[in-house]
Amino acid sequence: MASSRKITLRSSDGESFEVEEAVAVESQTIKHMIEDDCADNAIPLPNVTSKILAKVIEYCKKHVDASKAEDRVNDEDLKAWDAAFIKVDQVDQATLFDLILAANYLNIKSLLDLTCQTVADMIKGNLFPVRNEWLNFTFSIANRELVLVCLTEWVAHRRLFCS
Amino acid sequence: MEPDFIPTSFADFPEDVHLCILSFLTPSEIANFSCTSKRFVSLCRSNAKLWYALCDRRWGSKTQIRKWGNGKIGYRLLYKTLSEWESLIGFWRRSGQRSTSSSAVATAAVVPPPPLVSFEWGPSFVAGSRVSPSEDGTYGVVKSPFLWMSLSSSGEPVNFVDPDGKSGEFGSNYCDDSIRKTDLIPVDVNFMGCTYLVVEENMGLGCSSHRNGFRRSLSSANLCSDEEEASGSENGTFGSLPDRYMSEMYQNFANRTSPSRSGAARRQRKREKARQGKRKWEAEHFVKIIDCSPTPSRPLQGLWKGIGDCMKLEFYLVTYDEIGGIACRRVGEPADRFSGCAPVFWTSKAKFIEPPFSLEEAIMYDSRVHLHPTDEENFMFGEPPMENEPVSRILYINSSYDLLIPDLAGTTATDRRNEGRIWQYRNGTFGFGFLWDNFIIDLKHIALNGCLLR
Numbered sequence: 001m002a003s004s005r006k007i008t009l010r011s012s013d014g015e016s017f018e019v020e021e022a023v024a025v026e027s028q029t030i031k032h033m034i035e036d037d038c039a040d041n042a043i044p045l046p047n048v049t050s051k052i053l054a055k056v057i058e059y060c061k062k063h064v065d066a067s068k069a070e071d072r073v074n075d076e077d078l079k080a081w082d083a084a085f086i087k088v089d090q091v092d093q094a095t096l097f098d099l100i101l102a103a104n105y106l107n108i109k110s111l112l113d114l115t116c117q118t119v120a121d122m123i124k125g126n127l128f129p130v131r132n133e134w135l136n137f138t139f140s141i142a143n144r145e146l147v148l149v150c151l152t153e154w155v156a157h158r159r160l161f162c163s
Numbered sequence: 164m165e166p167d168f169i170p171t172s173f174a175d176f177p178e179d180v181h182l183c184i185l186s187f188l189t190p191s192e193i194a195n196f197s198c199t200s201k202r203f204v205s206l207c208r209s210n211a212k213l214w215y216a217l218c219d220r221r222w223g224s225k226t227q228i229r230k231w232g233n234g235k236i237g238y239r240l241l242y243k244t245l246s247e248w249e250s251l252i253g254f255w256r257r258s259g260q261r262s263t264s265s266s267a268v269a270t271a272a273v274v275p276p277p278p279l280v281s282f283e284w285g286p287s288f289v290a291g292s293r294v295s296p297s298e299d300g301t302y303g304v305v306k307s308p309f310l311w312m313s314l315s316s317s318g319e320p321v322n323f324v325d326p327d328g329k330s331g332e333f334g335s336n337y338c339d340d341s342i343r344k345t346d347l348i349p350v351d352v353n354f355m356g357c358t359y360l361v362v363e364e365n366m367g368l369g370c371s372s373h374r375n376g377f378r379r380s381l382s383s384a385n386l387c388s389d390e391e392e393a394s395g396s397e398n399g400t401f402g403s404l405p406d407r408y409m410s411e412m413y414q415n416f417a418n419r420t421s422p423s424r425s426g427a428a429r430r431q432r433k434r435e436k437a438r439q440g441k442r443k444w445e446a447e448h449f450v451k452i453i454d455c456s457p458t459p460s461r462p463l464q465g466l467w468k469g470i471g472d473c474m475k476l477e478f479y480l481v482t483y484d485e486i487g488g489i490a491c492r493r494v495g496e497p498a499d500r501f502s503g504c505a506p507v508f509w510t511s512k513a514k515f516i517e518p519p520f521s522l523e524e525a526i527m528y529d530s531r532v533h534l535h536p537t538d539e540e541n542f543m544f545g546e547p548p549m550e551n552e553p554v555s556r557i558l559y560i561n562s563s564y565d566l567l568i569p570d571l572a573g574t575t576a577t578d579r580r581n582e583g584r585i586w587q588y589r590n591g592t593f594g595f596g597f598l599w600d601n602f603i604i605d606l607k608h609i610a611l612n613g614c615l616l617r
Contacts, residue, residue, distance in 0.1 A: 097176075100176065100180055101176070101177075101180075104176075104177060104179060104180050112180075112183055113183065116180065116183040116184040116186075116187060117187050119173075119184045120184050120185070120186075120187030120188050121187075123184070123188060123192065123196050124188065124192055157194060157197055157198060157204055157207075157208070
């Protein structure tokens, strides 16, 4: 009965997506809505556009399917799939940031970890874009020579973490 | 890479997301990042939530972060401590001789504790357990916890040893009173680099001496300082070079009559002897067993257990050396090539023979008896008790040390005696045997992925 129930999710721009309940409840937010019986009609998600919602659904579907297979080998394959899913060529940075916000709003821990790890890797590689308030435009931190960093602040705050 | 216009920046994320992103970085990476923009400075500032996120990301799956230090410890301090203690996790073996001048222990009556020790995460502590082969003739191992390392609410290390192993599992709470009532002995755990450990009784705890948060201190006798004997307290030396510790350690344990200022040294030694007399537990030294698991390029590497000739379970350590050789020793025997203790088997070239195997080899393998646990042999009448693993590769071994140590050439039997084979099985384990007998000793992993296999 309820095991293969279909849930309708509506994005902020009015598009409807029908997904299996098992996929929908990957999101703790949606899961609670269903449990609280707010899910008779479509579940509105005003914070998520259709483009992002499609990607989120793709991610959840893959992970639900992978957990059904119950095979150790799938751990490696799943990781590879995740890496391809989030690869910055496939996903431009705006999409990546929107995915983060969506994963946070929908409370999907694994997707949030995946996207945040990607951003963390960007920070490690000095590829994180910085909006410099003084110069008022956005550029990659790789152009370090253009960034005016206040040296005293740098020293003061570095001490907090590295002592 | 053309930077597109980014509608959001790091600062626009909610706080949860900040913490999630930063939790994947190290503290120095966070410091670097925070300096790239004024706005980031306030977002990345050092606060309890951030340090908790860092601890949880690294160790949340292994231990219960919130329980450490009775739940009251500062997470920045916890992060520092856990980063240090993380290098404990794994297998260590006891090394070195026991201090000879102990009067508290009747050495004749005491069986030395098992050489293999395993450190694991507990919910709010790190536990060290002795790992010994079970005596029941199976592949089982016995794990008896003996060392418990945790933190107080103020972040100081609180370490105890249970010498008789009676306490079983350690509880997560302690208080000073309960410790004195039990047989638990307070100890100091001192790191010398990342692979050497000294665990020794902390004689100062009973004297309620104030211990500050230094973790790199030698709390036993310090032969070099005049202040020490004047105060008579348990403060250690606070050097920062491992060399200094090594030399002090050797002085302490090896040569009791080392020269120093005569009067001061004599008083020091006298005090030290008095302290020794009250010692309830002998200090133990441990060396970390790095490479305790096989890797794809070193499939035989690591800790193994197998039923040896005497039908008792024994632990073996197989190591690869820099020139491509493989050596197998019983755990606890010194690894030094010239210690006079020959390895169980040894080969200078780890070159496997792939199937199809010659008829000779096939006959040699099939004609041998696998040494398997005794109770399983009850099921056997002429048939192997358990399904023999198919052999995937064969390696020639030769334990003769004639080439290396000419002195041994006359004493050991001919080369043929020490020649043998390693049969690597498809499931990753292997068995070995020598030409002079008809047995195969099948080895299994002691631990996989850091978990002890019983």
